[in-house]
Amino acid sequence: MARPHSISGPFPKIALCSAFGLLVCSAANALSRATETTPVALYIAGVLLISLPIFYRLTSQDAPTGERFALVCLLGLALYGAKVVHDVPQFTFFDELIHSYNADQITGRHDLFTANPILEATPSYPGLGGATSALMTITGLSVYPAGLIVVGVARFLLVASLFLLFLRISGSGRIAGLGVAIYAGNFNFVFWGAQYAYQSLALPLLVFAMMLLAEREATRTRTLREWSAPALLAIAAVVVTHHLTSYALALVLATLALAYWHVHRTWKRPNPWPFAAVAALAALAWLLVVASSTLGYLTPVLSNAFDAVTNTIAGENPPRGVFQGTGAAVPATPFVARAVALLALVALVAALPFGLREFRRRYRKRPFAIVFALAALGFFGTLALRLTPPAWETGNRAAEFLFIGLAFIVASAATAALRRWADRPLARPLVGAGVALVLVGGIISGWPWDAQLSRPMRVAAGDGTIVSPPLGMAEWAHDRVGDARFAAAVADAGLLLHPGGKVAIAGTSPDVEDVIDGEALEGWELPLLRENDLRYVVADRRQFSGDALRGYFFARRGAAATELKPRTLIAKFNHVPGAARVYTNGSITVFDLRGRR
């Protein structure tokens, strides 16, 4: 690697341009929060302002490797900034609320393995909560800024490790830079993968471990051991941070070991099979000894996905429509946006054969490249999973890992094209635009169109600040209710967890959902609440009360979702013997089932 350790070339100008892009993203979100009609295109324009100059520079042949490294780090952090300005001043993704609760529990109780009432498996993987607790307890910061910083550092690690990994495998700074740029186009990079959740830390650690093993493979025998210690540390960190990522890591390393054997016909060092074994055994041991509840969490998800796929193939279930809204409240993605997303996918499909040809020509003797090629092919398999509702989540999760391979293969194709048409003035702009297309397409595919921009949760009114109805309810619970358990719809339960700090149950196990959503109380429902010690019930007439993405915000005058559900949703609790109606804000009413004491 070249060693230019100064900030050189056009980097400062590009950084300024990215900063303006972030400002545009921030302005688009601010306008949206102010309930002004804001086109998502403004936000996309901000993303392009961040990324296009970086992409164009990365296509250059003469940019030093150090500058490319700085550019991909800038890209990763600026796109993370685009997510951050979407959600201030508090977390609004459902998983973020769950993990915030865990971090608050760790710092409040000084104990790592606490309980989470909604996602039971999460406290068994305390890597993220533990890391956040370091900042929280040392500085006194709340979980929001501490979590933002931890995930921000993890984002840096992700893009930096990915660049060094691609650089080591390809030997080309241009492939490495473009590979990271293309990886930013995976569906989850901007929003879902940047949330405060355990995979947001585990995935960067996985890529970091892969980078270390790639460096180890390339080193001389006498320095092999030096790479082993940090690699083992990273593997252990992944195991205690996220279940699926630890299994993915074991699988990747096992495939890598096989690929190494395929190329070199030996199991001797530097074949990484011992690392695969360590990862697999550690993940298994953690699952069995510490995180056995994970089985109950993952098994239904995976088996439902499998059943759904077989049913869809057999024609028993219709395929899931992509980019469709749900009724009048959630609009469908506009045609132009859908076209861009599909075009991005077409661009990836079109680049794949050329990338595989480059792989066959240049990298087929590189075990890592073999794994990348397999992953690139596997990525398109996961797209099929997105066509069935229960398998969608599985496909979405898998795609984030497999896209690493696809990014490398497509970057190889792009670099080959740039080499071949080096004298054509349009070659670099076209490749840069193609990468931008993949990025924008990924953003559109990865997050619902109506949720691309932030919504009002805290707004200025008069000389004060007012908060959204579910947040107001959660803050009331935080201030006025002692240790008690709540039954609530999903969105309310999320805010009751954080910032409410209450134990809140939602969903179907136990079947709180039917208790909340039914228009009348069935005979089994009150006993169910008592059995689960659910003293408070949150009845919510809002259309989005059960929506983990949209249920936290102010209703907007003139929007379709302002229409409330029937009054009976609340009225059914008025006649429960001994129940007190202790809180109401119009759309949300809280009942204390033990009000008469």
Add this chain to the structure above:
Amino acid sequence: MRGNRDLRLVAVASVACALLALLVPVEVLSLLFAAPLAFFLPGYAIVSATFVRARLVAPVLLTLSIGTSLSALALGALVLDYAPGGVDGPGWAILLAAVTVAACRGAALRRPATNGKWLPAWRAPMPSQAAYLAATTVVVVAALVLAFANLPADRAIGYTELWMQPYAAGGKTGVRVGVGSEEQHRTFYALRVRLKRTGPTVRRFALEPGESRVLRVASVPAGDGGPMRVSAVLYRPGHSSRPYRRVSGWTPSVGAPR
């Protein structure tokens, strides 16, 4: 650590950061010391102790230091969980500083003296580049300030909350009734609280957006000490004569927890 200026610097910095991060009472200032302690120094020390022969270029060294620090953070909480104080600030500060100092010591024993030459060289940016980077910082700060600003949102539908909380004090039992205005404008209210033994209590008041008011209504407990029914109805005079919000419940029975 003689002859290894970088290790001496990292070891001293880790102890200083640990102390200052704990002692400085302002969160943001504390973060200035806690961030390197958490995200860089332990990783740098561990990497220094591990890589004696391999020469690392700056991007690799930076990535290794941050990645190893993050790994140590994710795993460190497990260690603290079994420590006497559990997962707390002093525990974290001591653990991170101890890991850093120990790893620096290990590195000093393993690697030959370098007098700091092991550190990658660094060229300061030129004035024009520095100006661009300064402008970048200003624009990023502007973006964050805009993001954190609470803006008016005229089309957000405001609301009013009404709540009731039983309480007992001074030989009396009753309820606290709270009204919180999350309306967009100054709003007038009439609150009518009916407690079985006292008759209705009526209060009229206005609240600005974000303001709240709490009313206490109490009476001597019933003869049997049992709970008494209480209801509160909120009206918006001038808007409608119909009740706007309604809550109801009981006063606590004598001896019941508040």
